[in-house]
Amino acid sequence: MKISSHAVARMVGTWQEGPGPAHQRLSDRLRLLILDGRLSLGAALPSERDLATALGISRTTAGAAYRTLVEHGYLATRARARATVRLPHDTPSERPAGTDPSTIDLSFAAPPAPVEILHAAFAAALEQLPRHFERHGYDRCGTAELREAVADWYRRRGLSTAPDHIMITNGAQHALGLLARTLLSPRDTVLIDHPTYPHAIRAFTGARARLLPVAVGTSGWDIAQLHEAGRTAQLAYLITDFHNPTGMCMSASERRRLRPACPTVIDETMTELALDGATPEPFAVHVPTAISVGSVSKSVWGGLRIGWIRAAPALLDRLEQARPATDLGTPVVEQLATAVLLNERRTAGPDTLRHLRSQRDALSQALTEHLPDVHAPRPAGGVSLWASFPEPISSRLAAIAPDYGVTIAAGPRFGVGGAFERHVRLPYTLPSGQLTEAISRLARARRALARGATGTHTPAPVA
Ligand SMILES: Cc1ncc(COP(=O)(O)O)c(C=O)c1O
Incomplete structure (x- = not known):
């Protein structure tokens, strides 16, 4: 599937914010889009020239970003053909998020069965x-x-x-x-x-x-x-x-x-x-x-x-x-x-609602304790909080979080055009103890990002 330069420009969103050279920020953003599945495997990217025009940058910058992705195994190139998206499966850290059983999975927002x-x-x-x-x-x-x-x-x-x-x-x-x-x-x-x-x-x-x-x-x-x-x-x-x-x-x-x-x-x-x-x-x-x-x-x-x-x-x-x-x-x-x-009126029974209520409150409490600058209004129902971070780190946090034992669904998966880089959906469908532990792990992952660490995990499926 060919992806137009305008579609890529919409997806990368506000990539120009942040430290480091422009080609590095662009290749980082494209890498996260690939890891997140928004640029799908086999997709043919626009030429360097078209991408440069759509983003209003020099062709050298677009070319350098593509070269970095090729070097790290995220793009395959052939003479006279568009670069296509791939994943560097030979790298040990390139495993799908959530495959380690001790990982707490916050990418699914669905309650367990009322047995x-x-x-x-x-x-x-x-x-x-x-x-x-x-x-x-x-x-x-x-x-x-x-x-x-x-x-x-x-x-x-x-x-x-x-x-x-x-x-x-x-x-x-x-x-x-x-x-x-x-x-x-x-x-x-x-x-x-x-x-x-x-x-x-x-x-x-x-x-x-x-x-x-x-x-x-x-x-x-x-x-x-x-x-x-x-x-x-x-x-x-x-x-x-x-x-x-x-x-x-x-x-x-x-x-x-x-x-x-x-x-x-x-x-x-x-x-x-x-x-x-x-x-x-x-x-x-x-x-x-x-x-x-x-x-x-x-x-x-x-x-x-x-x-x-x-x-x-x-x-x-x-x-x-x-x-x-x-x-x-x-x-x-x-x-x-x-x-x-x-x-028999046994859907959404009192136990299900009671558990969800106390888990929602435990999650809010854990956020106050471990991520006090993250804003997450308490909803009157449903299964998730929509947490907003002061900095646009959602995709990078999703890519590194499995290294700290937690998987999350990055905000941009819930939108179009690269929106919601400051947001993360946090479900409260797991037991309270696990939620508290997950948020403390997420806080550690965020501190690692702030120290300059990067993650390379592909995302778990969202539901
Ligand atoms: C808003 C919304 N619609 C649809 C679905 C899909 O539901 P189902 O599991 O019934 O296919 C979900 C599942 O998370 C959902 O949150």
């Missing part, structure tokens, strides 16, 4: 399974039991919903990919929150859409700006409920005012993780045409791989037609178990 609850749900599901044996078991929309249970979950929250408004998917990410492939054409524009969930970015760019980011700040959503941007977009994707990564929840008054001009996908993956107040109202109560995406990955367990789309039956028909290109349906046992969990 007994899940066990009981699967036992009940196995009893019901024989009912399905007479049929083939492939159902593009999902089992009747689960579609009704999800519809009822919406009705209980004040949104009239019938089973034929529901399609069951293999998790929310599958739902986003299916919606992106079905609703978008190349060069369409998708309005996104900024920052947002990294795999949603990938689903939309994978459908060759362009992204139109609208900032979500510590004071919430800018409704006027969303309206303005919605007029030029073909689709909007918003995480209104305990947003990943910031934890923000759209207020009732913002929900009442927001009327997007384009079709809007609302990601309700975190809805049930209200830690300090009530579960928010479904967005479609206010905007009946909203396409809602849900999942039990955070309210029960990611390993279930069960999600859904709530939409008008006509749209679900289109999705049903498109689905077999990539998969033929969702496993029946998991659907039956999820229906039991929803019907």
